[in-house]
Amino acid sequence: MTMTPEGSDRSAETTSETTTETVAGPDSDEEFRTRLRDFLVTRHPGRPPKKPDERLAWTRAWLATLFDHGYAGPSWPREFGGMDLPFGRQVIYQEELARARVPGPLGTGLGIAAPTIIRYGTQEQKERWLAPMLRGDKIWVQGYSEPGAGSDLPSLRTTARRQGDDYVVNGQKVWTSHATSADIIFTLVRTGTQQSRQRGISYLIVDAHGSGVEVRPLRDLTGGYLFAEVFFDDVRVPVADRIGAENEGWPLARTSLGHERAAGAMNQAALYRRVLTELEQLARERGLLGDAVVRDRFADLEIRVRVMRYNAQRVISDILAKGEPGPTSSVSRLLITEFEQEIHELAVDLLGPAGLLLKTEPGSVQGGRWLHGFLRTRASTIGAGTREIQLNTLAEQVLGLPYDPAMPPR
Numbered sequence: 001m002t003m004t005p006e007g008s009d010r011s012a013e014t015t016s017e018t019t020t021e022t023v024a025g026p027d028s029d030e031e032f033r034t035r036l037r038d039f040l041v042t043r044h045p046g047r048p049p050k051k052p053d054e055r056l057a058w059t060r061a062w063l064a065t066l067f068d069h070g071y072a073g074p075s076w077p078r079e080f081g082g083m084d085l086p087f088g089r090q091v092i093y094q095e096e097l098a099r100a101r102v103p104g105p106l107g108t109g110l111g112i113a114a115p116t117i118i119r120y121g122t123q124e125q126k127e128r129w130l131a132p133m134l135r136g137d138k139i140w141v142q143g144y145s146e147p148g149a150g151s152d153l154p155s156l157r158t159t160a161r162r163q164g165d166d167y168v169v170n171g172q173k174v175w176t177s178h179a180t181s182a183d184i185i186f187t188l189v190r191t192g193t194q195q196s197r198q199r200g201i202s203y204l205i206v207d208a209h210g211s212g213v214e215v216r217p218l219r220d221l222t223g224g225y226l227f228a229e230v231f232f233d234d235v236r237v238p239v240a241d242r243i244g245a246e247n248e249g250w251p252l253a254r255t256s257l258g259h260e261r262a263a264g265a266m267n268q269a270a271l272y273r274r275v276l277t278e279l280e281q282l283a284r285e286r287g288l289l290g291d292a293v294v295r296d297r298f299a300d301l302e303i304r305v306r307v308m309r310y311n312a313q314r315v316i317s318d319i320l321a322k323g324e325p326g327p328t329s330s331v332s333r334l335l336i337t338e339f340e341q342e343i344h345e346l347a348v349d350l351l352g353p354a355g356l357l358l359k360t361e362p363g364s365v366q367g368g369r370w371l372h373g374f375l376r377t378r379a380s381t382i383g384a385g386t387r388e389i390q391l392n393t394l395a396e397q398v399l400g401l402p403y404d405p406a407m408p409p410r
């Protein structure tokens with residue numbers, strides 16, 4: 001695995017290149033688009049390697065290339081290696097990356113932990129953690145859910161007991177995406193009594209390679225190992241690696257959950273714009289667009305992919321205006337997850353028996369991508385808060401309906 005040492009972030013020579021390439025002006029939006037597109041063509045990393053370790057190293061190398069040339073973190077402050085782009089250019093950025101088919105971020109830190117650190121971290125923590133995360137030198141993963149604490153996160157039981165300048169952490173997390181390649185796990189732990197619920201939770205950053213951390217992969221429906229169980233057995237974590245005050249991690253968790261739901265909204269809207277066009281093309285080649293019912297299903301998805309784009313714009317403008325995505329992020333999450341399930345359902349329906357062949361089987365269509373997507377997206381309406389929890393959020397925070405008595409007060 002090619003690892004770039006932490007701290008080898010921008011060198012003096014790359015900083016000067018960055019300055020001319022990422023400043024919002026003086027070029028026009030269209031010039032910015034052309035410049036970014038040229039960069040993505042020139043530096044494109046090519047096709048991904050098949051072996052997981054090589055693929056990981058390949059993705060890390062790409063993230064480092066983006067960072068070193070000032071094309072990482074479109075919404076991040078420049079101080080921490082981001083581009084600090086205005087709204088319109090963030091949209092262009094996501095459209096161009098989706099168009100170029102380049103690898104996305106590693107782990108889940110960028111969309112979830114980073115906004116939390118930017119808002120609540122100390123200056124020292126920001127300097128220590130943000131740039132290596134953005135550059136892909138350190139992969140961050142989210143350890144919130146536990147057996148018995150998913151939708152009801154305030155009931156979490158992993159404990160962190162203070163001993164001198166450390167916490168000693170014990171407990172178990174589950175469904176931790178990308179945990180097998182993690183360097184850092186951002187966790188919620190109980191520092192108060194079990195009865196304290198959301199008033200006794202702290203936000204702790206744990207070294208995934210530390211003594212007492214064990215990661216056990218979990219197989220998913222696609223046959224892959226997206227997520228894992230993580231066990232903490234007397235893991236020592238410096239108090240300096242807590243974000244925010246002790247027992248006051250819940251507002252941080254809420255910030256990060258909002259960003260988790262918003263994360264990649266524009267990127268996914270742009271991605272699914274391309275995927276829908278590719279499915280239309282496949283249906284055309286197979287002579288399926290003569291069927292009025294098929295055309296009707298495409299028309300429905302066409303409308304929804306455009307609504308996703310507008311909603312993603314709403315999410316970005318909310319973050320820019322208020323610093324938080326707010327409940328719009330739940331709308332966005334619902335739109336994307338339901339869309340991605342339905343587009344793959346349509347694809348598998350259209351392809352008939354051939355649509356049920358995996359990439360390893362002769363006769364599979366486009367390497368089995370549609371079946372893989374169909375299986376993968378069954379979980380979309382569970383991760384980052386289930387569909388029911390998103391609907392509750394909208395009912396309560398947008399429509400003003402009574403609060404769910406089972407959930408903590410806002």
Ligand SMILES: Cc1cc2nc3c(=O)[nH]c(=O)nc-3n(C[C@H](O)[C@H](O)[C@H](O)COP(=O)(O)OP(=O)(O)OC[C@H]3O[C@@H](n4cnc5c(N)ncnc54)[C@H](O)[C@@H]3O)c2cc1C
Pocket residue numbers: 108141142143144145146148149150151152174175176177178227379380382383384385386387388389392404406407
């Ligand atoms: C693909 C995927 C990736 C994930 N990645 C991560 C990760 O990286 N890190 C992490 O910490 N977690 C992760 N998760 C876990 C995810 O956040 C939880 O699965 C989710 O919050 C649901 O929790 P649960 O599984 O405990 O289900 P439960 O909370 O037990 O829910 C069971 C059912 O009850 C319903 N329900 C529960 N409470 C209510 C309520 N108050 N009102 C109405 N209905 C309710 C739910 O909607 C659901 O249908 C991931 C999950 C998936 C599927």
